[in-house]
Amino acid sequence: MAGNQRAEEKEPGMTPFADAALSAIEAKLDSGTSLSLEDGLALYRTPDLHGLGRLARKQKERKSGKKVFYVLNRYINSTNVCYAGCKFCSFAVDEFKERERVVRMPADVVFTKTFETGANFNQIHIVGGHDPRQLSLDYWLPLMRRFKEAAPHVQLSLFTAAEIDYMAKRHRLSYPEIVAKLKEAGLDNVNGGGAEIFAEATRAKICPNKVSSDNWLAIHEELHRQGVASNATMLYGQIESLEDRVDHLMRLRASQERSPGYNAFIPLAFHPDGNELNDCGWTSGLDDVRTFAVARLMLDNFDHVKAYWMIQGLKVCQVALQFGADDMDGTHGSTDEEMIYHSAGTRSGQYVDDREFRRLIEDAGYVPVRRNSTYQEFAWDWTPQVLQGTTA
Ligand code: SF4
Structure with a gap:
């Protein structure tokens, strides 16, 4: 400017x-x-x-400007089986030791669940654990094509870079090869999770078996090169230092410079219930809003900073709109069941009506705008025309 x-x-x-x-x-x-x-x-x-x-x-x-975005969304955790052993995680289950906690949905169940409350939504958001029996192209490619055939208006916001890294290893594919296959099947956007904290010394303590920082960034940059959008996150409030946080934001800014394609940055507040980093406790509301503001100011080449109500709660997220955030994520289906943050103690519910988002945004002095994963804008009452094989 x-x-x-x-x-x-x-x-x-x-x-x-x-x-x-x-x-x-x-x-x-x-x-x-x-x-x-x-x-x-x-x-x-x-x-x-x-x-x-x-x-x-x-x-x-x-x-x-005065816009604040939200999305009509379906949210599914398709499997909680995972062997990565991240210290901050309360969601992952060892299928042999905790059989009663295992959730591992067959593809038909995921498909049916996605549309069980209709098809008037713009995004399907699915993430899960590193499950050797589900996280494979044999499972996902046909399911992705089925989603696109049934509801072409819906964008697929699937996986994190950690899941893509895991699938690439299991299929012996390079990152360009696996990204090409996922894009061909309809992938529109990759979720921002798995970034945690890039600073290697801290990462080695909290998630030593997860995708490395460099590879997380390399996957997102390859997605962008092939025309798939993505988001980015940072897990704060665990054992990291303030230097780690700012370093993380600067690595994201440099990545966006090398290969543009990130839409939103989402600060993820650590939740302590039921995991090995319980001693760290909860983040404070002041740390939350400060982190939104610092992110907005450091990430000058990111268009959006998202305040995700499921994590910091609706009230803190509304205040975050006065601290640089311009997105509140969006609805989950009324029958959806988020497990990652609910396993770790979040007090947020499972479902918020889109009217509530509009009210909170207007109360904060902004104009609510319905979007999809890639920030195309829709009228609040937009309804899809073609609903094949689904219950509208
Ligand atoms: S954070 Fe993700 S990769 Fe790590 S243990 Fe939990 S489910 Fe597995």
């Missing part, structure tokens, strides 16, 4: 920041300069929380 346009954006009569560091950072942002590691740490440590929010809101409004 040209310098004179930026100058015009300065809000007249604004009180100065209580923390001089924020004034210097604002000058950088106004000139279109990306923030440094030191800037990110200064933002995390500033005592001027309101000033931080003001800066993040200004950046958000440069990106998306």
